[in-house]
Amino acid sequence: MKSVRDFQKNKQTGEPISMITAYDAPAAHLAEASGLDAILVGDSLGMVVLGYNSTLPVTMDDMVLHTKAVRRGAPNTFVVADLPHLSYHGSLDETLTNVRRLVQEAGADAIKLEGGASVIHQVKALTEAGVPVMGHLGLTPQSVAVMGGYRVQGKDLEGARKLIEDAKALEKAGAFSVVLECVPAELAQRIAEELSIAVIGIGAGAHTDGQVLVYHDVIGYGDVHVPKFVKTYTEAGQQIKSALEMFHQEVKSRQFPGPEHSFTMDEEVLVGLYG
Numbered sequence: 352m353k354s355v356r357d358f359q360k361n362k363q364t365g366e367p368i369s370m371i372t373a374y375d376a377p378a379a380h381l382a383e384a385s386g387l388d389a390i391l392v393g394d395s396l397g398m399v400v401l402g403y404n405s406t407l408p409v410t411m412d413d414m415v416l417h418t419k420a421v422r423r424g425a426p427n428t429f430v431v432a433d434l435p436h437l438s439y440h441g442s443l444d445e446t447l448t449n450v451r452r453l454v455q456e457a458g459a460d461a462i463k464l465e466g467g468a469s470v471i472h473q474v475k476a477l478t479e480a481g482v483p484v485m486g487h488l489g490l491t492p493q494s495v496a497v498m499g500g501y502r503v504q505g506k507d508l509e510g511a512r513k514l515i516e517d518a519k520a521l522e523k524a525g526a527f528s529v530v531l532e533c534v535p536a537e538l539a540q541r542i543a544e545e546l547s548i549a550v551i552g553i554g555a556g557a558h559t560d561g562q563v564l565v566y567h568d569v570i571g572y573g574d575v576h577v578p579k580f581v582k583t584y585t586e587a588g589q590q591i592k593s594a595l596e597m598f599h600q601e602v603k604s605r606q607f608p609g610p611e612h613s614f615t616m617d618e619e620v621l622v623g624l625y626g
């Protein structure tokens with residue numbers, strides 16, 4: 352995918368959009384080589400890479416550094432970068448300064464922010480300024496302290512209605528796409544049907560316009576809790592661990608390095624050295 356028009360195109364043709372997170376150049380490179388439609392530099396960075404137990408401590412500097420690395424690794428893929436916690440709730444000037452860093456400095460094609468009615472003003476302003484905005488509704492990890500934990504959203508009538516309203520408001524404000532996280536499949540389907548922009552689901556069932564998952568969850572790498580909605584396709588962590596154990600053992604037993612990993616000197620230089 353090259354632009355927001357491709358999201359629109361897929362919405363219309365019904366071909367699901369595949370999206371994965373990435374936080375560094377090699378992961379981004381593999382995502383691009385695998386043909387994935389889009390990459391999200393998520394602030395899940397804080398949990399899966401930086402070792403925090405929530406996304407709240409992630410800073411603008413963190414997001415800029417990792418977005419730059421992803422952009423270098425995947426120069427030809429549509430890259431969305433998350434605005435981190437509290438980076439878009441101050442003045443519009445402050446928000447624009449932060450967005451400028453992700454787009455101009457780091458090379459993101461679009462930004463993502465969490466929330467519905469409360470961020471409509473920002474979505475409108477950014478879209479008018481020419482920055483494509485992806486919304487994020489349902490389970491919004493930056494509000495974990497307010498929500499009181501990570502759980503399925505929109506299960507009751509009031510919550511479901513609020514989510515539908517928020518999604519419509521984001522579309523109206525100019526968002527080109529919305530992520531729906533951890534909501535009942537029936538509700539996600541309804542929202543995808545009601546919106547004319549692409550709805551990308553994570554833990555939102557099979558009837559959205561696309562799916563996004565966290566890189567480390569997909570490849571089975573890391574010690575963070577993996578939610579029910581994730582499918583893990585390989586056990587990269589196990590493979591890495593056994594490689595590290597072999598290296599460790601071969602160093603201890605002097606099996607590594609072998610002659611094929613070593614450099615040698617010319618005979619006459621050697622004789623000269625020993626006199």
Ligand code: KIV
Pocket residue numbers: 372391392393394395396433487530532553563564565
């Ligand atoms: O930060 C992230 O990885 C995300 C996705 C889970 C949508 O926001």
Ligand code: NA
Pocket residue numbers: 393394395406433
């Ligand atoms: Na995120």
